[in-house]
Amino acid sequence: MKSKKTLQDVAAAAGVSKMTASRALRGDKDVSSTNIQKVRKAAREIGYFGNHLAASLSSKRSDLIGVVVPSLSNIVFPQVMSGVTNALVGTGFQPVFGVTDYDPNKENEILRNMLSWRPGGLIVTGLDQPEETRKLLLDADVPIVQIMDVDGTPVDSCVGFSHAKAGQDMATAILAAGRKRIAYAGCNIDKDTRAQKRRRGFVDTLNQHGQTLVTEKIADGLSSVAAGRQLAKDLSEHHPDLDCIYFSNDDLAIGGLSYCIDAGIAVPKTMVLVGFNGLELLDAFPGKVVTSRTSRQEIGETAANLILASLKGARSADPVTTVIEPEVLLGDLKPK
Amino acid sequence: MKSKKTLQDVAAAAGVSKMTASRALRGDKDVSSTNIQKVRKAAREIGYFGNHLAASLSSKRSDLIGVVVPSLSNIVFPQVMSGVTNALVGTGFQPVFGVTDYDPNKENEILRNMLSWRPGGLIVTGLDQPEETRKLLLDADVPIVQIMDVDGTPVDSCVGFSHAKAGQDMATAILAAGRKRIAYAGCNIDKDTRAQKRRRGFVDTLNQHGQTLVTEKIADGLSSVAAGRQLAKDLSEHHPDLDCIYFSNDDLAIGGLSYCIDAGIAVPKTMVLVGFNGLELLDAFPGKVVTSRTSRQEIGETAANLILASLKGARSADPVTTVIEPEVLLGDLKPK
DNA sequence: TGTGGTATCGATACCGGTATCGTGATCAGT
DNA sequence: ACTGATCACGATACCGGTATCGATACCACA
Numbered sequence: 001m002k003s004k005k006t007l008q009d010v011a012a013a014a015g016v017s018k019m020t021a022s023r024a025l026r027g028d029k030d031v032s033s034t035n036i037q038k039v040r041k042a043a044r045e046i047g048y049f050g051n052h053l054a055a056s057l058s059s060k061r062s063d064l065i066g067v068v069v070p071s072l073s074n075i076v077f078p079q080v081m082s083g084v085t086n087a088l089v090g091t092g093f094q095p096v097f098g099v100t101d102y103d104p105n106k107e108n109e110i111l112r113n114m115l116s117w118r119p120g121g122l123i124v125t126g127l128d129q130p131e132e133t134r135k136l137l138l139d140a141d142v143p144i145v146q147i148m149d150v151d152g153t154p155v156d157s158c159v160g161f162s163h164a165k166a167g168q169d170m171a172t173a174i175l176a177a178g179r180k181r182i183a184y185a186g187c188n189i190d191k192d193t194r195a196q197k198r199r200r201g202f203v204d205t206l207n208q209h210g211q212t213l214v215t216e217k218i219a220d221g222l223s224s225v226a227a228g229r230q231l232a233k234d235l236s237e238h239h240p241d242l243d244c245i246y247f248s249n250d251d252l253a254i255g256g257l258s259y260c261i262d263a264g265i266a267v268p269k270t271m272v273l274v275g276f277n278g279l280e281l282l283d284a285f286p287g288k289v290v291t292s293r294t295s296r297q298e299i300g301e302t303a304a305n306l307i308l309a310s311l312k313g314a315r316s317a318d319p320v321t322t323v324i325e326p327e328v329l330l331g332d333l334k335p336k
Numbered sequence: 337m338k339s340k341k342t343l344q345d346v347a348a349a350a351g352v353s354k355m356t357a358s359r360a361l362r363g364d365k366d367v368s369s370t371n372i373q374k375v376r377k378a379a380r381e382i383g384y385f386g387n388h389l390a391a392s393l394s395s396k397r398s399d400l401i402g403v404v405v406p407s408l409s410n411i412v413f414p415q416v417m418s419g420v421t422n423a424l425v426g427t428g429f430q431p432v433f434g435v436t437d438y439d440p441n442k443e444n445e446i447l448r449n450m451l452s453w454r455p456g457g458l459i460v461t462g463l464d465q466p467e468e469t470r471k472l473l474l475d476a477d478v479p480i481v482q483i484m485d486v487d488g489t490p491v492d493s494c495v496g497f498s499h500a501k502a503g504q505d506m507a508t509a510i511l512a513a514g515r516k517r518i519a520y521a522g523c524n525i526d527k528d529t530r531a532q533k534r535r536r537g538f539v540d541t542l543n544q545h546g547q548t549l550v551t552e553k554i555a556d557g558l559s560s561v562a563a564g565r566q567l568a569k570d571l572s573e574h575h576p577d578l579d580c581i582y583f584s585n586d587d588l589a590i591g592g593l594s595y596c597i598d599a600g601i602a603v604p605k606t607m608v609l610v611g612f613n614g615l616e617l618l619d620a621f622p623g624k625v626v627t628s629r630t631s632r633q634e635i636g637e638t639a640a641n642l643i644l645a646s647l648k649g650a651r652s653a654d655p656v657t658t659v660i661e662p663e664v665l666l667g668d669l670k671p672k
Numbered sequence: 673t674g675t676g677g678t679a680t681c682g683a684t685a686c687c688g689g690t691a692t693c694g695t696g697a698t699c700a701g702t
Numbered sequence: 703a704c705t706g707a708t709c710a711c712g713a714t715a716c717c718g719g720t721a722t723c724g725a726t727a728c729c730a731c732a
Contacts, residue, residue, distance in 0.1 A: 004477075006688060017712045022690065030710060047475060052452045053398065054688035057389040057717050072418040078408040085408070085435050089442075094449055097433045099421050106425075113430060116388045139383060141340075226619040258620035281617070283562040284594035342718060353682045358720065366680055390718035393687050 005048040013042035025050070056118060063093045065307055066114035067123045070102045070192070073222050074251055076277055076296055077125070080147065083300020084123060091308060093120060100125075102191035108133045115140055121307035123300075127152030128193045143310035143317075145303040149194055150323055157310070158321040159303045163194045166292050166326055167201025170246065170274060173290070175209050177333050179244040179272055182206065184216035185231040185256070186248035187223040195248040198276060202246055215239055223248065228255020232273075236265065243271060250275035250282060253289045268333045278329055287332035294326045341384040349378035361386070392454065401643055402450035403459045404434045404443060406528070409558050410587060412613055412632055413461070416483065419636020420459060427644060429456060436461075438527035444469045451476055457643035459636075463488030464529045479646035479653075481639040485530055486659055493646070494657040495639045499530045502628050502662055503537025506582070506610060509626070511545050513669050515580040515608055518542065520552035521567040521592070522584035523559040531584040534612060538582055551575055559584065564591020568609075572601065579607060586611035586618060589625045604669045614665055623668035630662045 011021040016035055023031045024039035031039075042048075056062035067084055069077040084095050096119070098110035107124075111133060114122065121143040127150070129137065137144055137155045144156040151162050174182065184202070186195060203213060217235055219227045228247060232255065236242055247253040253275030260267045267273055267288050275282075278293025302322055310317045347357035352371055359367045360375035367375075378384075392398035403420055405413040420431050432455070434446035447469060450458065457479040463486070465473070473480055473491045480492040487498050510518065520538070522531060539549060553571055555563045564583060568591065572578055583589040589611030596603045603609055603624050611618075614629025638658055646653045 004688095008688080018689080019691095019712055020710080023711090026690090032710060035710085049448050050452045051393075051454065051688055052449075053389050053393040053454055054717090055690070057387075057393055057719085058688075058690040060690095060717065062389065072414040072421070075411050075414070078411070078414040081433075082408040082435070095433070097417075097431070099418070112385050113388075116386045118387065118389055224619070225617050229619065254617075254620050258622075262622075281561050281590075283560075283565065284590050286594075286598075340718095344718080354719080355682055355721095356680085359681090362720090368680060371680085387718055390687090391720070393689085394718075394720040396687065396720095 005046050006051070007048070009046055010039060010043045010048045013046055014038040060118070062118050062120060064114075064117055064119040065093050065095050065121045065123065065304065066098065066111075066117075066119045067095050068098045068100060068107060068110055068114070069125050070100050070107075071222070072099055073224075074249070075279060075281075076249075076294075079296035080125075080300040083297035083302075084304045085300075086297070087301040087304035087308070093308070095304075102188065104130050104133065108136065111136055115142075118142075120311055121145070123147060123303045123307065125149075126193060127154060127158070129155075143307050145306050147299050147303045149197070150321055151197055154319060154321060157303075157306050157319045159299050159306065159324065161294065161323055161325055163197035164201035166276065167198035167203075168205045169328055170198075170276075170290075170292060171202045171205035171209075173328055173330060173333075174244055174246070174272065174274065175206070175211070177272065177330075180211065181214050181239070181242045182211070182244040182246060183214050183235050183239065183242050184246050184248075185219075185228070185235060185252060186216070187219045187221065187227055187252060189218045189248070192248070195276075199246075199248065214242060223251045225251055225255040225258065228252030229259045230255070232256035232259040233263075236260075236263070236271070244274065245271065246274045248276065250277045250279045250289065250291055253291065254281065254285070257285060257288055268331065272333055278326070290331055290333050291329050292326035293329055295324050299324055341382050342387070343384070345382055346375060346379045346384045349382055350374040396454070398454050398456060399429045400450075400453055400455040401429050401431050401457045401459065401640065402434065402447075402453075402455045403431050404436060404446055404450070405461050406436050406438045406443075407558070408435055409560075410585070411615060411617075412585075412630075415632035416461075416636040419633035419638075420640045421636075422633070423637040423640035423644070429644070431640075438524065440466050440469065444472065447472055451478075454478075456647055457481070459483060459639045459643065461485075462529060463490060463494070465491075479643050481642050483635050483639045485533070486657055487533055490655060490657060493639075493642050493655045495635050495642065495660065497630065497659055497661055498537075499533035500537035502612065503534035503539075504541045505664055506534075506612075506626075506628060507538045507541035507545075509664055509666060509669075510580055510582070510608065510610065511542070511547070513608065513666075516547065517550050517575070517578045518547070518580040518582060519550050519571050519575060519578050520582050520584075521555075521564070521571060521588060522552070523555045523557065523563055523588060525554045525584070528584070531612075535582075535584065550578060559587045561587055561591040561594065564588030565595045566591070568592035568595040569599075572596075572599070572607070580610065581607065582610045584612065586613045586615045586625065586627055589627065590617065590621070593621060593624055604667065608669055614662070626667055626669050627665050628662035629665055631660050635660055 007021050008018050011018045021039045024036045100107040123145050125148050127146050146154050146158045148160045150160050151164050253273045256273045265271050273289050275289050275291040278291045344354050347354045357375045360372045436443040459481050461484050463482050482490050482494045484496045486496050487500050553567050589609045592609045601607050609625050611625050611627040614627045
């Protein structure tokens with residue numbers, strides 16, 4: 001049992017040629033049912049499982065789909081990955097995940113590495129890759145789907161939504177609710193370009209209505225509930241007259257909510273807390289946090305399906321951009 | 337730029353043989369510094385990146401580390417994956433993730449698939465694989481680390497903690513706090529064997545102290561905040577005299593907390609809510625939920641490092657079992 | 673000058689599959 | 703019985719690298 005079994009061993013055990021064994025195991029045509037049985041039996045008995053390395057090298061294609069996400073510290077990207085995985089189940093394709101930590105250099109390195117495995121396709125988060133990485137993708141000659149954003153020029157296909165618009169829509173909703181003393185609270189701002197786009201959309205819309213942010217505060221490190229709690233504390237202590245905090249995501253907003261609850265600040269009456277993503281977690285606080293619900297699973301599934309379609313369609317299908325619009329959830333916040 | 341560049345192309349461009357180019361790019365010995373420069377330059381200029389398929393096939397080893405987790409719907413396993421990724425950064429090894437959805441058949445299939453890529457090592461969640469899968473792993477001849485559990489017999493090495501003991505410890509703590517009317521609330525019970533082990537440890541310890549569960553309730557589907565909220569509602573409506581609910585994890589417990597807050601039930605005074613994992617999310621509710629803090633990142637990192645050590649040590653190192661004990665966090669619960 | 677050692681390189685043989693094409697056998701139709 | 707088509711199968715040539723070993727050049731030293 002120790003020695004690696006090769007197709008040759010299976011063939012020998014089944015009394016046929018390597019080629020026939022190969023065909024039989026892959027369900028190719030041109031094999032008699034007798035031999036199919038024999039080969040399958042032999043493979044099972046000697047404990048054979050294929051060698052994807054050799055198979056992919058020989059056939060010049062692999063059934064790997066590379067998926068590159070910036071972070072695992074927040075449930076959002078695991079959910080995207082989950083969507084990809086679901087869409088790929090039963091197709092014979094297997095996802096391979098890479099994590100960039102929002103580092104463009106690491107992203108480039110990961111993509112190079114993935115491409116060297118000759119994947120069937122690539123799913124990459126975001127549209128804002130540096131020029132060098134972009135070129136890498138353009139030259140790659142595999143279907144590529146960029147996800148989670150549509151504000152920019154995709155390399156190939158694209159599934160997501162406009163963060164700029166999400167920020168604008170939220171600002172409109174907040175203004176409609178009559179809020180005037182608004183702060184921004186974020187994390188990791190220079191690295192997460194999508195959060196930046198939301199912020200910009202939000203601020204621009206405020207400005208267009210003659211308003212400005214009262215203040216803003218950016219915490220170091222990754223977003224977390226604890227960071228949000230601290231941000232809310234700092235902001236409301238320095239600016240007791242705030243009536244709304246726009247957080248860069250739900251994790252922070254929930255931290256803010258936890259602070260407000262403890263500090264006896266009425267939410268959303270006295271203070272509106274705005275997040276982003278619409279995490280299921282918010283079910284624990286019905287109506288409290290204003291947010292935009294994004295469909296992470298659906299984005300992952302759609303991206304994977306685009307890859308599959310493009311792979312099935314032999315020649316590279318035309319690039320598609322699919323927008324999966326977030327839904328603004330106002331919760332208990334009633335427009336005046 | 338379109339045509340795939342091969343090592344041969346690089347060699348030609350650099351005016352050396354394929355073999356010299358190969359050595360130069362891998363930093364092997366026996367290459368003059370002149371040629372190293374020439375080859376590197378040529379590779380950069382024609383946009384060459386290697387072919388891991390060919391390299392791994394030829395060298396009979398790949399730098400892939402397979403990581404199999406049961407779920408992505410909860411932040412716990414992404415954090416483990418994150419730990420693995422961190423430990424692997426800069427080592428030249430790349431993690432490949434698979435998700436089983438707690439389905440043993442899917443797990444077997446994923447493992448077969450991974451093994452067919454001849455990975456350098458395998459990290460697998462849990463010790464309770466069916467016999468057939470266990471045999472697959474035993475015959476695999478790659479370093480294997482099973483994680484998140486130590487209650488059982490590992491195939492090779494193992495990193496985690498005893499869920500039975502975690503359940504026992506928690507029961508001891510709850511009894512010490514004087515709680516007598518205790519319910520169990522879980523999800524997905526038949527599939528998550530580790531949650532089962534905790535439950536059993538918990539119940540056994542209650543019994544040893546002459547107590548029994550007042551009731552228990554299992555929700556269908558995956559654990560979630562919403563499910564926990566509903567479980568808490570059902571349990572406390574049917575059993576108004578409960579003074580403690582032992583949830584199978586923190587997600588459910590937080591849902592329970594959210595119900596209690598809305599229902600005006602004092603936590604932990606009137607009702608003790610117990611979870612498991614010690615998610616960072618609990619920072620939003622300081623002191624409210626009793627839980628056991630597990631070190632997911634650390635488990636992932638340790639597992640990856642074990643694989644690396646075993647790979648570096650040429651011959652398979654002796655199996656190691658590393659216990660990373662969870663810490664019981666009682667929060668505001670004071671023993672009477 | 674002869675000898676041995678070291679540094680550098682290339683020819684060749686694989687790694688374990690798959691693509692391709694050719695061969696013999698079987699069978700229907702005339 | 704002969705022809706052409708279809709079926710089943712195997713021999714052979716790769717896929718794009720790496721391992722191995724032998725060849726060459728250069729140098730130190732006897």
